[in-house]
Amino acid sequence: MPPLADDPRTRRLFWWLQTGGWFGYACLSYLQALAHGKSPDYWRLSFGVALAGFLVTLGVRQVLKRSWGRPLRVFLPLAGACVVLATGLMGVAYITLVLDWCGDQCRPSSGLGYLASGTGQLYVVLSWVGFYTGIKYYRQLQQQSRQVLAATAMAHEAQLKMLRYQLNPHFLFNTLNAISTLVLDRQNDVANRMVQGLSAFLRHSLDSDPMQRVTLKQELDALNLYLGIEKMRFAERLAVETQVEPACYSALLPSMLLQPLVENAVKHAISRRVSGGRLRVRASRDGDTLVLAVADNGPGDDAAANGRQGNGTGVGLANTRERLRVLYDDAQAVKVRACEEGGLEVELRLPYETGGAPRE
Structure with missing residues (x-):
């Protein structure tokens, strides 16, 4: 997988998607909480977890960018480690915000409860990583297609000039x-x-x-x-x-x-x-x-x-x-x-x- 050039347009696209995606996640989480009878101040929990995800996935992005050109046998374990670490950090943020919001009455009663609460964000991190790698693969295919077309055009031009x-x-x-x-x-x-x-x-x-x-x-x-x-x-x-x-x-x-x-x-x-x-x-x-x-x-x-x-x-x-x-x-x-x-x-x-x- 050859590395892709990080041009200004690509960076702008990332920040739009990153900001809009996590803001949309926070709003959706807050609306679901209201639909299940949570109090209006639950927004602190929804937007706090979204902010943690926003910051954590910035670090995941740096790891994925630097390992993008490596073989799959190296890239996949690194991506998996990023998913586990990001899920853990978001889980810690979630448990901390929950305890701050409702106190000891929301505290898990066992270690298994902490584990369940901490890994509840796994699907969100997996979705983010899948979406990010999918876009990069799509851009890579586009870049390769442009390179093939450019090489073909140059070959045709050289061939025509030689014949001419x-x-x-x-x-x-x-x-x-x-x-x-x-x-x-x-x-x-x-x-x-x-x-x-x-x-x-x-x-x-x-x-x-x-x-x-x-x-x-x-x-x-x-x-x-x-x-x-x-x-x-x-x-x-x-x-x-x-x-x-x-x-x-x-x-x-x-x-x-x-x-x-x-x-x-x-x-x-x-x-x-x-x-x-x-x-x-x-x-x-x-x-x-x-x-x-x-x-x-x-x-x-x-x-x-x-x-x-x-x-x-x-x-x-x-x-x-x-x-x-x-x-x-x-x-x-x-x-x-x-x-x-x-x-x-x-x-x-x-x-x-x-x-x-x-x-x-």
Whole structure:
């Protein structure tokens, strides 16, 4: 049992319950005494015993607090000893107040009578200890639940950031090689534009927060940074088509969600064909679902050999699957299928949501 933090709100709650509980006990005891024909001055006995219980249980609380984190084999005997001691002290207070209230006529006639009078408060002490430990166990469970939720959220955040920042090194190597070739060919203007495009893309990639969402319009703008670099590399070999329903531009989705899919298509479909190829990005709405698709007309058989068909086990696609699973659980789907004209299409389905995006 780990110890619980004693914050100010918890202390205030204890004092409210402690004061209100014993005051209520005193009032109830006094009303019962009046109902059984006791004189009105019996309040001294009722409130005196309640005051003794109030003070005694403060000591019990300190013992229970200090022993709370110990094993049950240690905690339970300590709690039992507290119950016995508190009952005895309240019993002494009760007998003293009774003798002061009605004198020798109320004095027990035997030791067994003293024992019975002294242990009459056992049920009250047991109730107090049970109530106190029950509240602490409840708070402990609440604290553990909050810790589990916080740890899960932190794990999801770390997982999303890891998946989000796994940039394909092939893209960087190819871009740097292309820049080097342009410099050697003295095409400095083109090389400079490619360096600027690469800088803008990397800045956007590192600045974007994987835990926040952007609109599809913002996602397409970021995707154009990447495609601008690839178009300078492939020139006429790369053709890009975008088909987006107007209502989808304001839809929210995780940042940099489409870039790994487009990068896969360029790597596996466009770069492997001498004549290049066509890349198509599509977005539509199907009821409450946003449908995103990235398709190419590359060599389907070759793509399948690279793990892009069937379950789609490529790193970029696997990361996309995992990001969507963490963010949307069962409310998402990823499908990979062959296109009729050749190549592959990756389709993403996620909840259609709109609203203000952080970077909008």
